[in-house]
Amino acid sequence: MNKIVSFDNLKKLASELKPALELREHFTKENLVKRDILVCGGTGCSSSDSMQIIENLKSEIKKAGLEDHAEVQLTGCFGFCAKGPIVKVYPDNVFYVQVKPEDAEEIVQEHILNHRVVERLLFEEPALDNKKVERHDEMSFYKKQSRVALRNCGHINPENIDEYIGNDGYLALGKCISEMSPKDVISEVKASGLRGRGGAGFPTGVKWESTSQTPPCQKYVVCNADEGDPGAFMDRSVLEGDPHSVLEAMAICGYAIGSDTGYIYIRAEYPLAIERLKVAIAQAQESGVLGNNILGTDFNFNIELKYGAGAFVCGEGTALMHSIEGKRGEPRMKTYSSSKRGLWQSPTCLNNVETFANIPAILNKGASWFNSYGTEDSPGTKVFALGGKVNNVGLVEVPMGTTLREIVYEIGGGIPDNREFKAVQTGGPSGGCISAKNLDTPIDFKSLSSIGSMMGSGGMLVLDDSDCMVNIAKFFLEFTVEESCGKCTPCRIGNKRLLELLTKICDGKGCEQDLVDLKDLATTIKTTSLCGLGKCAPNPVLSTLEYFYDEYEAHVKEKKCPAGKCQSLLDYVITDACKGCTKCSKVCPVGCITGKPKEKHVIDSSKCLKCGACMSNCKFNAIIKK
Structure with missing residues (x-):
């Protein structure tokens, strides 16, 4: 693409690119000229051969001579990870789930060539008696979601800056440096009520203001992408699906506080996110929206990647900054704030990925638009990695104030195998377990804190009655x-x-x-x-x-475990269903099972290792844990 040299050029380019992206969402027979086939390229779907699906689709389209009628596009995470790999066909808005590489031929032949939806690849909606649904907005998983931080994930190609610009990308940055003063930018962020999405929920605008008020000197903008909670993948998915939103927000922050240097601290174990960040940074520099003299102004801002080695403690701000400096990743006493003395003892503004991802949307649409979502205490939306004992595992973004019950039973689809809900753990290892009596608690910083849990970065683990x-x-x-x-x-x-x-x-x-x-x-x-x-x-x-x-x-x-999980508190018992096949006694590593062929066997509990080998090998289900 041509290098952008001014804000006016950026707006012109955005207006030219926008119609193609809008066509994806608005379907009429008159504008059905070419279909976009979007394939999830996030880590989850990639590990299930989505990259091979892309190659097979491209091959089938070429084989059928349909290059002028369909184009295959890589995109970020759609969120519905339990049903991946996902393929979405625009402008028809047809959502295919659990697609395999060998399904590519049928999708091309049936859908693209003959305009027939491949019914067997559609999602079966449990809330509608397993009726097959074509559109994602008809699925209970998506109905209560409102995507702000995830607005571009699953919609644009994360490796193509044109698509980001066509979706209002970098317009917020251009507006800030061309039409707003640094104080105006900070005022808008403060007015939005955005709070940090990394755990503590500190007001973002206040943090930016504090850093900006330090005397002119070298200042730094740092993005915390060291997402280490077990089961959490919110920040990683944003970086894989929409890296430019974070780059743009960091540049806006740099303009607001008077910084020309930013660092993204990311785990080295996230290779896909790192690769897409590298591509995005190179494209942004080439396009003139990152680097020196951004959009033809005298504003300079450069971003560098710094890799973490996987230490969970480096998610803490001061430990993270020590790691960037090449020191041991340990926290320091909070005798002064990082906004005054942070990285290399210089004023530093540190936010996590999700916090930054909200910034361009806030500045494009206004603070009042953003705080129309959520609650007075916690405006906006929050992204959660929903996992554990729930039918619809995935990435969800809901307005603050949505209840836990809505997330678990409506978006999450309830508990598998008709088991009973027991608890939900929010905030990862640092959070608390919330019982069934608090299921109607609204999700916001204040409410979760009041019942002994916390928002954290956004992990949400559902537990059922089989968990201890x-x-x-x-x-x-x-x-x-x-x-x-x-x-x-x-x-x-x-x-x-x-x-x-x-x-x-x-x-x-x-x-x-x-x-x-x-x-x-x-x-x-x-x-x-x-x-x-x-x-x-x-x-x-x-x-x-x-x-x-x-x-x-x-x-x-x-000395009992009610859930039957703690091995030391369980006894393996052979019931009357035993047929005396002797299989259990043969696999027992310590020979604690006795009995004659075709007669009920007995386990000597004093010798039993409780390894479970007997139970897993019994074809009559005659062995139970008590």
Whole structure:
């Protein structure tokens, strides 16, 4: 493409490119000239051969001589990860799910050549008695979603800057540096009420203002893309599906605070996101919207990638900045804010990926548009990685104030196998477990905090009645103990002692005093740790003690695990369904199963290792755990 040299040129180019993208969304017979076949190229679908699907579709189109009638496009995550790989055909707006490479021929021959929808690849909507639906907006998974941060994911090619510009990309940056002062930009961000989406929810505009008010000097803009929560993939998906939105927002932030240098700190284990960022940065520099003299003005802003090695603690702001500087990734005492002395002791503005992704939309559409979503305390939308025991696993974006029940049962499609909902963990290892009695809690910073959980970066793990809450708390403690940097004693030693207590209880060796010690120690760690990792590590313990104390008591008093998860508290028992086939005794590694052929066998519990080999090999389902 030609290098953009002014804001007027950018607006002209955007107006020329926009109609092609709008055609994707608006279908009439008159404008059906060429179809776009969009294929998800996010990590999830790529791991299920979506790149091969793209190649097969291109090959079939060429073979059928349909190059003038259809074009295959790579795009970002559609969000409905449970049904990937996903292929969407515009302008028909037909949404195909669980597509395989071998389906490419049928899609081209039936849909593109003969204008017939491939019925077998359509989604079956449980809410409509498994009726097949063509359009994504008819699916319960999408109906209550409002995409702001994810507005371009699944709609544009993340490796083509033309498509981003055609969807109002870089217009916000051009508007800021050509028509607004830095104070005007900050005022608009403050008026939007946008709060940081990385965990604590600090007001973004206030942070920008604080950094801007420091004396003129070298300042830095830093994007935290070190997304390390187990099961979280919100930021990674934005970078894979819409990297230019983050680059544009960082440049806007640089203009607002007086910085000419930005860093994106991203995990080296996210190769696809890194590759698309590299492509996007090169395209932005070539197009004149990044680098020196942006859009023909005297504003300069450059962005560099910095790679993390996978340390969870480097998601904490000060540890992240130490890592960028080449130091050990450890947090520091919060005696002063990073907006005053951050990276290399210079004023630094740090936001995470999702926070930045909202900025261009806010400046294009206005603060009042943004805070028309959400609640007074928490305006806008929030992206969640919905996972665990839920039918519709995926990436969802909903207005703040949406209830947990709406997300789990309407968007998520409820619990598989008709099991009962037990809890939802929000905020990853740093968050709390929310019980069924709080399912109608609206999702916003204040409401989640009031019930002992937190927004966090956006992980949302659904648990059912087969999950043991004591074991869940132990699982998250194992993670945080492993990821502790070891700098402060409460986190380094205290969390290990917490884990030892939980392990003791899960092994059936706990006593009632352990429950008292567990709460006292968790409270102490929470109030005395140096950084957010240590302060929030006890949250899963404290919240499960609050809402599931009866399970702890069962482990301690009755030496039983009500959910049947803690192996040490279970006994394998052979029921009357046993046919005496002897298969179980043959696979038992310690020979604790006895019995004659064609007679019921018996397990000696004192010798049993509880490995489960007998149960998994019994073809009569005669072995149970009690």
